[in-house]
Amino acid sequence: MSSPLRIAxxxxxxxxxxxxxxxxQNAALLAARGGRAIEVVAVxxxxxxxxxxxxxxxIRVEKDARALASASDVDVVVETxxxxxxxxxEMVEAALxxxxxxxxxxxxxxxxxxxxLAALAEKQGVVLAFEAAVAGGIxxxxxxxxxxxxxxxxxxxxxxxxxxxxxxxxxxxxxRDFADVLADAQKLGYAEADPSFDVDGIDTAHxxxxxxxxxxxxxxxxxxxxxxxxxxxxxxxIEYAASFGYRIKLLGIATMEDGKLLQRVxxxxxxxxxxxxxxxGPFNAVQVEGDAVGRVVFEGRGAGGGPTGSAxxxxxxxxxxxxxYPPFTVATNQLLQATPAPLxxxxxxxxxxxxxxxxxxxxxxxxxxxxAEKISVHSITQRAIAADASAxxxxxxxxxxxxxxxxxxxxxxxxxxxxxxxxxxxIEN
Ligand SMILES: NC(=O)c1ccc[n+]([C@@H]2O[C@H](COP(=O)([O-])OP(=O)(O)OC[C@H]3O[C@@H](n4cnc5c(N)ncnc54)[C@H](OP(=O)(O)O)[C@@H]3O)[C@@H](O)[C@H]2O)c1
Numbered sequence: 374m375s376s377p378l379r380i381a382x383x384x385x386x387x388x389x390x391x392x393x394x395x396x397x398q399n400a401a402l403l404a405a406r407g408g409r410a411i412e413v414v415a416v417x418x419x420x421x422x423x424x425x426x427x428x429x430x431x432i433r434v435e436k437d438a439r440a441l442a443s444a445s446d447v448d449v450v451v452e453t454x455x456x457x458x459x460x461x462x463e464m465v466e467a468a469l470x471x472x473x474x475x476x477x478x479x480x481x482x483x484x485x486x487x488x489x490l491a492a493l494a495e496k497q498g499v500v501l502a503f504e505a506a507v508a509g510g511i512x513x514x515x516x517x518x519x520x521x522x523x524x525x526x527x528x529x530x531x532x533x534x535x536x537x538x539x540x541x542x543x544x545x546x547x548x549r550d551f552a553d554v555l556a557d558a559q560k561l562g563y564a565e566a567d568p569s570f571d572v573d574g575i576d577t578a579h580x581x582x583x584x585x586x587x588x589x590x591x592x593x594x595x596x597x598x599x600x601x602x603x604x605x606x607x608x609x610x611i612e613y614a615a616s617f618g619y620r621i622k623l624l625g626i627a628t629m630e631d632g633k634l635l636q637r638v639x640x641x642x643x644x645x646x647x648x649x650x651x652x653x654g655p656f657n658a659v660q661v662e663g664d665a666v667g668r669v670v671f672e673g674r675g676a677g678g679g680p681t682g683s684a685x686x687x688x689x690x691x692x693x694x695x696x697x698y699p700p701f702t703v704a705t706n707q708l709l710q711a712t713p714a715p716l717x718x719x720x721x722x723x724x725x726x727x728x729x730x731x732x733x734x735x736x737x738x739x740x741x742x743x744x745a746e747k748i749s750v751h752s753i754t755q756r757a758i759a760a761d762a763s764a765x766x767x768x769x770x771x772x773x774x775x776x777x778x779x780x781x782x783x784x785x786x787x788x789x790x791x792x793x794x795x796x797x798x799x800i801e802n
Pocket of ligand 1: 385386388423455677681
């Protein structure tokens, strides 16, 4: 057997510690699968006195994570510190410059600086791997890179943030509103003290940008992702959606439309019994449509030390075997610069909840707004009288376009019969 592959782990929190445990617990099978022993030689963390459930016997502890990037006894640097700037970016760049392979779980870093880092890795002839950066334990990056590589990818859609899925699922199951469930999720440690990264869709956007690049062979472009979060989702909309056979999910979606790339993150209605509709709690799922394979769905745990560590160790094993590939599968100088598709032109069906005065003649008034925009209505249902005495009317449309729906919603909001602006949600069938 060849010499051991020597690993340094920067950051010993949830993911770093999870990775170390897998390497230690599964040492024999990893050595067999990688063709050589995997040995953690050094780690780094911020607070060396913090109690951690890990065994560090025989492992060097460096105060400064940057030392790992230049250590002569390290072949692979695993970055699990986080953040798209500062120490994480500095040490990843330094490690690549020192011709060390890098494995990271850091989606923010890869989404924002992945192209430059990939170019550097290619130049230095080393691997930059980030299976753990998207959907935790689900091997979606490996699947796009190899198992599905024969396909022209038509669409990729996923539940990529476990915190949001947990919040939406709990709102539905326990009939509680967003703020209430978020506060509990923070107490339980499912959501960060500053939840905006998760609930405002930013984390999902980072993951979409990475998946899009691998799926469509385009340069990652996170600034082109249209992003909406879940703060505006109410229990009323979750219940009305359910009554029509839908669930509300935060999806990250990428499609190529007329040669233009549309990347979007937003809450939407998906059929309750569909592969994404049934994903509950903190789980993640990714649905890929390829021209040859058809639809493939992956589901599993998107976070936590075990699942994320599983993805990191898979990348380490590929390095142990000598697998070598450009980080985004296609060499950086071959990645396409896709023109972003305007969301306004997006075709789809829509859910609108109108809050209207409960008086005769309102139906004729608001349906004129749909007619004026040539929007074909699938159904109109009056559901209830809300606490503010407004009639809650749910309109589901047939296929139409985003801009027309936005104009119709604006017209309705301006009508004297309108009590509040319509809630508009996209339907993904
Ligand atoms: N948590 C998940 O389930 C998950 C899933 C997928 C991807 N990720 C990604 O994985 C990365 C790590 O996430 P995490 O949840 O494991 O974070 P975490 O639990 O907060 O751990 C971060 C670690 O980095 C260490 N650290 C911070 N600043 C440092 C510095 N200047 N020098 C050395 N070490 C430093 C911390 O040290 P101390 O322990 O001493 O504070 C801690 O051990 C992030 O990029 C995250 O987005 C996480």
